[in-house]
Amino acid sequence: MRATVVGGGLAGISAALRIADAGWQVTLREARPRLGGLTYSFQRTVAGQDLWIDNGQHVFLRCCTAYTGLLDRLGVTDQVELQPRLDVTVRSEASTRVGRLRRGALPPPLHLGGALAGYPWLGLAAKARLLPAVVALGRVDREAPATDRDSFGAWLRAHRQGPRAIEALWDLIGVATLNATAERASLALAATVFQLGLLDRADASDIGWSRVPLQQLHGDAALRALTKAGVEVRTGDKVSTLEEIGTDAVILAVPPDQARRLLPPSSLDLPDGWVEGLGSAPILNLHLVYDRVVLEEPFVAAVDSPLQWVFDRTGHSGLAATTAELVEAPRGPRQYVAVSLSAAQAYVDLPVAELRARFVPHLEALLPRARQATLLDFFVTRERHATFDPTPGTARFRPTARTRQPGLYVAGAWTATGWPATMEGAVRSGEAAATAVLQDQPSRLEVVA
Numbered sequence: 001m002r003a004t005v006v007g008g009g010l011a012g013i014s015a016a017l018r019i020a021d022a023g024w025q026v027t028l029r030e031a032r033p034r035l036g037g038l039t040y041s042f043q044r045t046v047a048g049q050d051l052w053i054d055n056g057q058h059v060f061l062r063c064c065t066a067y068t069g070l071l072d073r074l075g076v077t078d079q080v081e082l083q084p085r086l087d088v089t090v091r092s093e094a095s096t097r098v099g100r101l102r103r104g105a106l107p108p109p110l111h112l113g114g115a116l117a118g119y120p121w122l123g124l125a126a127k128a129r130l131l132p133a134v135v136a137l138g139r140v141d142r143e144a145p146a147t148d149r150d151s152f153g154a155w156l157r158a159h160r161q162g163p164r165a166i167e168a169l170w171d172l173i174g175v176a177t178l179n180a181t182a183e184r185a186s187l188a189l190a191a192t193v194f195q196l197g198l199l200d201r202a203d204a205s206d207i208g209w210s211r212v213p214l215q216q217l218h219g220d221a222a223l224r225a226l227t228k229a230g231v232e233v234r235t236g237d238k239v240s241t242l243e244e245i246g247t248d249a250v251i252l253a254v255p256p257d258q259a260r261r262l263l264p265p266s267s268l269d270l271p272d273g274w275v276e277g278l279g280s281a282p283i284l285n286l287h288l289v290y291d292r293v294v295l296e297e298p299f300v301a302a303v304d305s306p307l308q309w310v311f312d313r314t315g316h317s318g319l320a321a322t323t324a325e326l327v328e329a330p331r332g333p334r335q336y337v338a339v340s341l342s343a344a345q346a347y348v349d350l351p352v353a354e355l356r357a358r359f360v361p362h363l364e365a366l367l368p369r370a371r372q373a374t375l376l377d378f379f380v381t382r383e384r385h386a387t388f389d390p391t392p393g394t395a396r397f398r399p400t401a402r403t404r405q406p407g408l409y410v411a412g413a414w415t416a417t418g419w420p421a422t423m424e425g426a427v428r429s430g431e432a433a434a435t436a437v438l439q440d441q442p443s444r445l446e447v448v449a
């Protein structure tokens, strides 16, 4: 049996591996010269040194088991870091105090009780109102269609969460995982993130990240694994019509607009205008190279600040071997940090100079050491279509893997995984499409116009 997978992002990679492992002959066709899709890296020379830059900081949680399963399959598990227990430093521009969200030994939701009790960025009254809301969120039926039509922000307000709790806690986690503020997000997607990522298991929220450039972790490792599995990988091969493909099954693991262009009309059981209905939301990363260490932790989250999460990128980029090495010689080596701005609709189109003028003072307010440091380089990466826009009502625009055309399937983080657009969702979608192909064992793809 033969299959073609169109699109070499995490969804296409996962689907191709799964089908090849089942003994099929698989061709993977990717438009760009490399695999990895929205997770990629490029080189940039900074002060005479070639650094690896990721298009955007990516993190995962311990609950992302499909994604970590893919890392295992690619043989790169030793190239990621996974916290033994959730530990997030939370700084404020308004104070030199430091907050820490660290899980304790109790079962959820009490595993965060100690950390929240000592969390300096919320008052006592707000803290007292947290537990009932957390318990209620744990009980939300995230699969009920009505839940997806509700706004997370409205739900939080109805559960006595004020603007401060939303800013200093709910959005701190929610914006980075949903790519939308609570006000703009679907309750179903938010409930998925908080239930699976925080409440179902105590260790679910331990944070993981790559220690190497994303290109190395995903695209390059996938090329090796796919080739070894017998998959014919064709990069720089943009598919412009399905009619040229003569395999038994085709999985389209491409973004929504490309899927609509390639699919025969009415292939998906979705309302008209589904691509526009899904929309897209941007993520902006600011990259800063300093002449000394400004951040000692691997990352910090920010409150009272437009900065959301700031990551040390020094080791990944090749600027220095480890942060520990830098800390030992703080005046010598340089440090590279990336500021990840999700839901960046307000900033994504601003010129670099304006972004620099606007955000560097905030970084100096958040990280006091940056005030004395010299900024050696500042540049930005903009992903205007990083994810679909997870607004209320988007679930009805997300298709399942099977289309109405026998032998034709769709995958991608935007399909009906129940998850927001994440690496976990992408891998799950690829696996779901592969499972459908293997279950159906279609005899031949027939494109019916």
Ligand SMILES: Cc1cc2nc3c(=O)[nH]c(=O)nc-3n(C[C@H](O)[C@H](O)[C@H](O)COP(=O)(O)OP(=O)(O)OC[C@H]3O[C@@H](n4cnc5c(N)ncnc54)[C@H](O)[C@@H]3O)c2cc1C
Pocket: 006, 007, 008, 009, 010, 011, 012, 029, 030, 031, 032, 036, 037, 038, 039, 055, 056, 057, 058, 059, 060, 237, 238, 239, 240, 253, 254, 255, 258, 283, 284, 383, 385, 386, 387, 411, 412, 413, 414, 421, 422, 423, 424, 426
């Ligand atoms: C800046 C940024 C930060 C993010 N941060 C996180 C994070 O911290 N954690 C997390 O879990 N997720 C994060 N995400 C989301 C995550 O990267 C995506 O959800 C996931 O990578 C999507 O994978 P995919 O395979 O569904 O789609 P894509 O990666 O979009 O892959 C689709 C592929 O199809 C190819 N293609 C398109 N048209 C054709 C054609 N006609 N012929 C052949 N090939 C074609 C494209 O070139 C592309 O390679 C982030 C995304 C961005 C952009």
